[in-house]
Amino acid sequence: MKYALVHEWLTPKATGGSELVVEEILRHVKADVYALIDFESTNPQSYLYGRSIETTFLQHFPGARNGVQKYLPLLPIAIEQLDLRDYEVILSSSHAVAKGVLTNPHQLHVCYCHTPMRYAWDLTFDYLNNSRAGRGIPGILTRYLLHRLRQWDVISANRVDYFIANSHHTARRIWRCYRREAKVIYPPVNLERFVFTPAKEDFYLCVSRLVSYKKISLIVRAFNQLGYPLVIIGDGPDLPLIRQLAQSNIQVLGTQPDQVVEQYMTKAKAFVYAACEDFGIALVEAQACGTPVIAYGGGGALETVLDIRQHPEKGTGLFFSAQTSENLVKTVETFQEFQHLIRSDSCRQQAAKFTPKIFETSYLTFLEDCWQDFQQKSSAKNFRFL
Structure with a gap:
């Protein structure tokens, strides 16, 4: 099967837990990599150095290397431009918009969700109170933007077949935001x-x-x-x-x-x-x-x-x-x-x-279970037409 792995951004400054999960997945799954932006494949210090990574139009925007969060209104549009039609399995590693890629009914989409989009949900009021964009007329526009972002976030969650959460805390937040259940698989720690x-x-x-x-x-x-x-x-x-x-x-x-x-x-x-x-x-x-x-x-x-x-x-x-x-x-x-x-x-x-070996076993076993369940549900005899 052909696998695609989608992550939000790959830059030398992005070195958190979500990037460690991406690295560990790629140790065990042969997948083509997609991202909003990529500055790691040209970084000699990165495990992604020299790798072919598909990106979006944001790659060429000013200041993208230092973070595309400044282009927040464009992130949903950008992630939807990635063409993944040639793959059987889509693996997304998402803390913002990666789960929002467009897929077809025959494609399995498994999302490892590090968190529902923080600035659209839990950190909305922190963001508004600590930013000039949260005050006056710009504040009204920002609130409207975040409102629309939440709507898109919920809609895009329906593009995921199976969710994985990095903790039970995150699984509860996934349920609160999307009304979707998630399998808990803790991130790997070296x-x-x-x-x-x-x-x-x-x-x-x-x-x-x-x-x-x-x-x-x-x-x-x-x-x-x-x-x-x-x-x-x-x-x-x-x-x-x-x-x-x-x-x-x-x-x-x-x-x-x-x-x-x-x-x-x-x-x-x-x-x-x-x-x-x-x-x-x-x-x-x-x-x-x-x-x-x-x-x-x-x-x-x-x-x-x-x-x-x-x-x-x-x-x-x-x-x-x-x-x-x-x-x-x-x-x-x-x-x-x-x-x-x-x-x-x-x-x-x-x-x-929380070792990498425990993560490997849990993640690969869950992928196999998801594929079997997806195949069974996708068979023609299980469809009900009204």
């Missing part, structure tokens, strides 16, 4: 990349994109109050604000090479995270190093971290219940009391539940 290190140093760590919904400023304000050493690694539009807020006990390192990130993860006393993530791959990576996690108790974190207060024998961290600096301060102080009870090997064992 544990071999991270060195298991029981001995820790006296600092806390946060590695994240510096955007508003990640709540990094909340973490900074909490550690300003606590006075404990904190290291922040990452880049994004909030970087100037974070550097302005940070007091002398906080190091803001910006973007760092993978080797530097791994070194800090192995040595940190604890990894701190305040966002409500759909999965949160960084939390698993920290645990792979034997590093405990202090995280907001919502979203995918509830599926990847074990609170020591509820799991005294195998706990791997602590949750804080509200996204406020005051609540995080209390939780970090509680961690100071409980940290001796959290075993590094328990953290590593928890991370081992």
